[in-house]
Amino acid sequence: MAAATQTDDLIARLAREAGSGGGIGPRALTAILVVAALGGLGLAMALVLALDGPRADLAAAVYRAPFAYKVAGMLTLSLGGLFLAARAALPGSGRLNLAAFLPAVLVLAFRAATDRSGLSVMGNSDISVHECVLTILGVSLPPLAVLLGVMRLGAPTRPALAGAIAGALSGGLGAAAYALACKNDAGLFVAIWYPLAILVMATLGAAAGRRLLAW
């Protein structure tokens, strides 16, 4: 019976704190998450420009299909990730259905299937794949840190999955930013190596989330 009294004491103590819950509410948290994603994208873009500089033909490339597909694919993925991240940070707000990433997969697949440019899957040079994957990972890390920090304000009830979602989202933002520098326009290059980098980010995010998002 001693344990039950302890519980009553605990309840009395908690009840006295009624009305003093000063945390950030669900709608504010969702808004902060959107701002954090935009800020993360800006951060990643600044890093890409600082590390690699823009691709030489950027001014012309932005009006052509390869660039548009890259950015559209990665931003679609980021939108899906943002939707899931808000859900993951707020308990009871619905299932974390990974189908939210499906539109992005469709964009990438459509581009890969309709690409008639004949450009190589391995990119323009021997180091294209390395450079692309490593740069995306590098520029995605700051957004990941920001997003994890924001999600800690909520109450993720599946910390590892929430972290993986934050990782995928930051990977999508990093990859969208990397389009500014990436000279490899083959549809298959973008459909294989970009998602690979994003998967690595999701794995990293899961490992980080398991520790940082537990409460």
Add this chain to the structure above:
Amino acid sequence: MTLREDQWAEAMRAERRGDAVAYDRLLKEIAVVLHRLIRSRLAKFGLSMAETEDVVQEVLIGLHSKRHTWDDTKPFMPWLYAITHYKFIDTARRLRRDAARRVNITMEEMAEIFEAPTEDRDWALLDIDRHLADLSQGQRQVVRALGIDGATVRATAERLHTSEGSVRVLYHRALRRLAAKARRDETP
């Protein structure tokens, strides 16, 4: 069910207005439901029902510290369920780890056991039987298997058709009981 949803959601809103009485009543009602729910689930985790109160308290603290994440325009029960599920899994894991650590035998303890004088062996065995008589059937089996026959936790769990966690818990309880009895015997 919808009645409870409405009442609890209303109490949560009252809490935000600073209504300590409504919040107190809400937490008590939730504690009662949690108690029933968690009691029946703990055995599956290789934990005894004695840990129920621990888990209930962890859930209540979690609910309290994250209550600002509930959207008061949405149903309360799914939110409560998600928090409960998370805190239950989290606490049960921690308790099981703690139990395993308490039962772990260090190398030094092993060395002591092996180097202990072995004379009066038969007396020692008789003593063991006398002490074991105080334990429950399950505890006796586990102590015999682990402590005297030197079987592994896994083998014992398999033989007794139970989980490794509950073998560890049984063993821990038995040792505590034997230790308490030994203290009583020493100070007559």
